[in-house]
Amino acid sequence: MKIQEKVKDLVEVRHYKGLRDFHADxxxxxxxxxxxxxxxxxxxxxxxxxxxxxxxxxxxxxxxxxxxxxxxxxxxxxxxxxxxxxxxxxxxxxxxxxxxxxxxxxxxxxxxxxxxxxxxxxxxxxxxxxxxxxxxxxxxxxxxxxxxxxxxxxxxxxxxxxxxxxxxxxxxxxxxxxxxxxxxxxxxxxxxxxxxxxxxxxxxxxxxxxxxxxxxxxxxxxxxQQHLFKVVNSFIFPKNNQKLALIEEIYAYFSRVVPNFRWSSQRFVSLYPLHPGILDVAPYVRLFVQDFALLGFAAEAGERILGRPATSLIAFDEVFDNAEAGLRKIQDLEDAFSAYDRLNSEVVSKVPVMQRLQAKLILKALLLLSLNGRGATVEEICASMMIYDEADSTKALESVNGIIRLFADALPDDISSYSEEGVGVLYSFRANAKESANSVLDEAIGRTDQVVALDVLRKLLQERYPDLTLTAAPDNPGLLSSESIAVWRGGQRRGRFYVALDENGLESILSQEDSLDWRATLDLGGVLLPRGLPKVAHDCVLWQPDQLRKDEIDTLLRYHVLQTETDLIETFGDQHRALLHSQRVAAVNIAERVFLTNGNLVINGFDFNFTEEAIASQSVSGLISAMLDPMFETQYPEHPVFQRTLGLREVASSITDFFDPAKAGLDETQELAAAFLVPLGLAAEQGGTIVPINGERLDGLPFIRSVTDYLDASSDGQVEISKIYQCLKQQPFGFVREAQHLILASLVADRRIEFVTTRGDRINSRSLDLKIVWGDIVGIARPAVSERAVVSNIRWAQLLTGVDADLTGSRGSEEVVAALSAWLEEWNAANLLNRFDKVPDALVNTKTWLDASFVKKTLGRVVDALSHLTAGTFGLDQALSDIADAFSHSEVEFEKSVASLGRIEMFLSSVAVRQRVVGYTTPSGVVNDSRANDTKRALLACLSESVRDPGSARNRETGYLWDGFRTQYRDSFAREHLNIMRSHELQEKFDSIRRTDIWWEFESLSEIPQLRTQNWHYAVKLIDSMAELDCGFESEKGLEHRAGCICGFDISRVAEWEAITDRIWMHVTTGHNSIRETIVRDLEWLLVRTPDVSGVFESSGDFEAFKSLVNGLRSDEPRRLSKAEIDLLRLMYHKFGGLTGRHTGSVHEPTSHLQNESKFVETEVGEPVAV
CATH class of the missing domain: 3.40.50.300 (P-loop containing nucleotide triphosphate hydrolases)
Structure with missing residues (x-):
């Protein structure tokens, strides 16, 4: 097979960090x-x-x-x-x-x-x-x-x-x-x-x-172990989806040319480029080498193989190279490695050069495959090392067989050969001085009844499928059974899975139980004795496994005795675990062949082989679901297709929420309706929302007519629920129990039927929001409350609209319809319930929430009925009948609903006021007016109470307090705003500061970077704030809608504004004193550092000025510095600032002075400097 792609073109190799101790981190x-x-x-x-x-x-x-x-x-x-x-x-x-x-x-x-x-x-x-x-x-x-x-x-x-x-x-x-x-x-x-x-x-x-x-x-x-396939596929070697077809081609090629390349396509594709057989040998390597980690090995080997052709695999020789050092440390493998080394040096070296590499690979594979205590055939060694001949596969087998014969002839005491029926000759390295395991096991299984193989297969089957919990029939130990489900079209079809251990077990399976949708029987006893097609009930699916071969029976028995006979542990020692594991792997493979690969299902007389989906399933439920699909398709062609699996939880949520007007519009409820009720035909979309169907549309469904026909045929208007269940599960629909519950709940919601409980109680449409215990339902019946007379409908029209018209005439009906339509428009315009839903949960207490829920259940249903009326889907009588049902035909209920609606209106009004008040009072701050502050506290307390217990009196009180607070706050704010933002006194105080000698000297000296202190920065910041004291806006006008002025004046900081000039003066004087102290210390240090400073100055006049400055600063009576002296200081700091900074900490410098100085003398960028 010639392809251009490399391994790196087909897969991505991801790093995997293996852990040795999982509890350390x-x-x-x-x-x-x-x-x-x-x-x-x-x-x-x-x-x-x-x-x-x-x-x-x-x-x-x-x-x-x-x-x-x-x-x-x-x-x-x-x-x-x-x-x-x-x-x-x-x-x-x-x-x-x-x-x-x-x-x-x-x-x-x-x-x-x-x-x-x-x-x-x-x-x-x-x-x-x-x-x-x-x-x-x-x-x-x-x-x-x-x-x-x-x-x-x-x-x-x-x-x-x-x-x-x-x-x-x-x-x-x-x-x-x-x-x-x-x-x-x-x-x-x-x-x-x-x-x-x-x-x-x-x-x-x-x-x-x-x-x-x-x-x-x-x-x-x-x-x-199949879990590892997915780990490797998803986390170690994720595939390029566009190259999956090429990987399938590579698999097909290997299956054709490599002898005994027995692994499945799914396994090969998942593990590629890892050889699929490595997962079989890895557990045996791990038995001896604790540090061997498959995932870490795969990731490391994958890095090395990326540049190789796409037909390259990580084969067994790389596993051997990775684990060899650890295997050589195992005492039980010393003889095997001794033989390995002799063969490698004495036999392999004499093999022709063209076959020498192949001989080394065969030797590695032989030792690696000997770890299972069983050995391997020539075909298995070829497949493990990918030794093949494209032209003639038999040539590869002959070549490998010849090399193995060389090994066996060279060391006959170290290389074991053992013939197994149905498998062939198995070669392996012998264990250390232990008695031949095969001989001991053959002796042990000779004492064991072959029937034990059935028990082993049964246990393996239950291990494969955890949901298969088999229990024996009380009157027939030869028949085991387990309940299960098959998911088809989203419905869970209940059934029973039988395991017949003998013919008596098969014959005891009688007619199907009414509560079951299917039955399947595994003829386990047939794996031992050949027999024709067993006779089973016509409605039962037969799982017919393949017959066991003699060698397979022996393997199952070996696995059994290794598990149960404790003396074998002493006989084999540490070899026991390898033997047990190898026999288990073989037993699992036998079970898969007998049950799945060569087994089949007999459905209605036709044989069906197990599909790949069924074989890959990890549960009996998944297997049955995949295999019974054709049978269900034939029996129930009219069954709807649900978007997801319908279970008890989905049924309960659909019934309690979808038929409750208050919850029907929720996203989750709408999703459930779309997934289940719409496919059943019990709901339809209307105006962008899924709503229940009712009336004639509901009657038009054929399965609904079947239920109503049962009721019509009943003399007392009541039918047992079991008969209804049986009716709805018939062809062509075959509804599962959960779907039947949705159908019956729809009839209850439409007031066509009521549920009857074991106590004789009735469950009607008003009780669907409660949890229904289906086990308590024994029947259905017509509603106990008969249809009301026309006069009742007239009364409900009067209660809602105030219109008193004769419904028997067309004109009167038109007047009522028009009045009801006007009521609906007014309701929609008020939008009360939607407004309530938008209120934050923190503001809604239990009492208010109950009022809203009651209004949604009553008036909400009225709105639905009137919506149908205006849309033409309801007639007037039906709409008024629905309105009567909404209030249980009770005017008292109507009055309660109206009272609850009034409280909701009051609550929404209180919430609106609260939002305005809170939005105003939150930024208002504390004013210098005790009356305004007291009014604010009373307002907020009253506001909280009005939301907790809404009422007109409370709302009026809130309004009075609100008006009073705004007036008091407005007056106080305007007064303080005028006093501060237009204050002449503050400006005059600031101007007087700027006219002082101290300010002039402080400002001039602060221009020297080395003398600029934090006091200067604070003073500048306060001066900038002074510039804001010039607001010409009329704040009284803005205070109607907001608790402040556009200038940003904060009334709670009035005291700070009033003291701003005092703070400026404090920073000026403190900073001025600090600068003078700094200058004195720096000049003293300069004289110590440079006694003769006359050469520093350009003229004698500057030197004389310097001496005058030093003497003046040394005197006890401070004087004002002149501009010339400040310029001289600026020159000195410019010349000496950098030089002295470089000599900080020398033996001639006053270190303590420098440390103190560095705490308050800063440059423009905030770096401490010693001058």
Missing amino acids: PTATLESYCFTDETASLMAAWLDSASSIGPGRGRSLALAGYRGVGKSHFLATFGSILALPELRSKIPNPHVSVATQGLLRRHYPLLNVRRGSQETLIEELKTAISASIGPEAVLGAESVTTLLERAAARSGDVPLVIIVDTAHDRINRVARNDGDDLAEMSSFASENNAVLAVALDDDIAGADGSNSAIVRAFNIDFLD
Whole structure:
């Protein structure tokens, strides 16, 4: 296959930072965890379990799976989320993030128990408690229960979290039985406020053997290896979508030319460019080399392969090179590596040059594939190392077989060959001086009944599908069953899945239960004995697995004895775990072949092979949903297609909200209606909003007529609900139970029927906003309240409009319709309910909210009825009938609704006033008028009370106070504004400051950068503020609408304005004194530094002026500096400022003076300078 693309053109290789100790850094553990759909759902389920625990309601969770599949990382992430709530916001997966919302926002006390770190589990538990709680908690405690009781006592009311996982740095397998201790921990957790999570490694995964107590005590989840496919595909090697077709072509090419290239297309595409077989061998490498991490290896190898042709794969030889150093340290592999080295040096070196590289690859593959305790065939070695011949695949097999024969002939005692029926000859390196594992296992399975293989397959099937909870029939142990659902067109079709262990089990499946939509039977007993098509009920789907081969039966039995016979653990030692794992992998592959790859479903006499979607499903529900689609399509062609799955929650929300006028317009309610009610024909869009259909449109639906026909045929107008259910599930619609509930609720909402409960009570349209317990509904009946006479309709028209007309005539009806239309227009113009919905929740109390809800339920329905009337979809009688129903035909209810509406109007009026008042008073500040301030406090108190308890008297009081406050505030503000913003006194004081000698000298000296102080900056800032004291705006006019003037005058700062000139003068005098002190110190320092300064000056006159200045400043009587003296100072600072700054801190300088000086002498950019 010749293609131009490189690997880098097809995939992107992303860096992956592997962690050795997942408990060392919880943040890194969470950030590095790669969530897939499976692990996200599993993590959410575990977090939900942790959210629901409490005293006496603890949980025990366990996670099983192959080595290296990610159990430890999952458990550490779970513990980090519970123990550190601050990390929950960093969770990238939205499903998991939502699940954390049910947890306490507190730090859960966490115990990390590391199996294998000490001699016993109790010692390991003590270490965990000491590290988390303190060593004093374990003193004197010698039992699991006592230790956990002390830990729980220290955790208070927060649940205790216990994580039990194998220590990452252990060297050998944990060869001890911890099943009983773990069961005791589980018992404590279930009876207390605790959650226990355990990783079932190969040390304790043999649940049928010595650790069988685990099965009874824990809820075990299985982390399938296929999860790694998605991790690699999404996080390590994301693909270029435009190149997926090319990857499929590469797969097709390898499938054609590589012998025994048995992996699926889905697996190849997900893992590319990683060889799909590496996931099979990685767990065995991990059994021996704890540091081997598949994801980290893949990311590193991917970087090296980017520039290679697209047909290149990361093959087994790179796995061997990565793990070789670690494998060589394993004592049990010493003989194997000794043989490997001899073959490499003595045999490979003698192979022809053209085949030498191939021989090295074969040798590496042979040792790597020997780790499973089984070995590999020639075909498997070819496929693992991608050894093939495009022209003739048999040539590659012959070449590889010849090289392996060379190895076997050179070292017959080190290379084992074993023939397995249906598989071929398996080659492997022999283990250290151990008795042949195959011989021992063959002897063990010879003592085992073949029927055991059925039990193994059943358990593997339940591990594959966690939702398959099989229980035996009380009268027939040969028949197991489990309830399940099939999702089709969004409906959940309930059914039952049977597993028949023998022919008696098949015959016992009788007619279908009325409550079921489907049945499926797995003929498990047929895998052992050949037989024709079993006889099952005509309405039952038959799952017919393929028959087991002899070698497959032996493999299943080997897996069984390795799990159950404890003496084999002693016989094989550390080799036992490799054997158990390899047999499990083989057993899982057998189960997949028998049940899925070569199995089929028999539906109505036709065989159907399992689709890729069904095979990839991780639940029985998903498998059945994919396979029964054709059957449902044929039986129920008229069933609507829902946009998403319809469940109990969706039904409850649709009924309580959609048929409530107050909630029908909510976005979530409209989404539910569009997804379910519109496809059923029970709702339609009107004016951009989905509304229920009623009247003749509802009667036009054929399934509605079926229900009404039942009622018409009933003598007492009442029908059992079971008959209605059976009626609605018939062809061609076949409605599921949830859809039936929506249909019946629509009839109740339209007042066609009422529900009858077990107590004989009635549920009518007014009660649909309450939660309906469907188990209490036993029947349906016509409404107990008969239609009202015409005179009642006239009364409702009078109550609403005041029009008294005869409805029997067309003219009277027209008058009533016109009056009702005018009422509707007035209602819409007032827009009261929409205005109420916009009020902030903080202003709405319970009483007001109840008033609004009552108005929406009553007058809201009136509005709906009149909208239909004006749109022509309702007649006058029907509209008035709906109005009567809205008030339960009670004028008292009508009067209550009108009273509630009046209170809502008062409330909205109070809110409007409050918004105006708050907008005015918030920036108003405190004025120099006690009356205005007192009025403001009274106004705000009255305003809060008017919103809490609206009323006309309260609103009038608020209005009086509001008017009084504005008047008082306006007068006070205008007076203060005039006194400050147009103040001649302040301007005169400022002018007098500027006429002083001190100001002139302060201003002149501050022009020298080295003498400019903070007092100068403060004074300048205050002077700039003085420039604002010139507002000519008439503030009284603006105060009608805002509590201030356009000039920004703040009335609360009047005292600051009045004292502004005093503050300016304070900064001027303080700054002036500071500058003079600075000049004296600097001149004294200059004379010390340069005794003869006469050479500095350009003329003798300047030197004389300098001496006069120094003497004048030294005198006790300060005098005013002249302009010439200030110019002289400016010259001196200009000449000496930089020079002295460079010599700061020398032995001739007065250091203490420089340090003090640097605190207040600043340059223009704020840098301290010593002059």
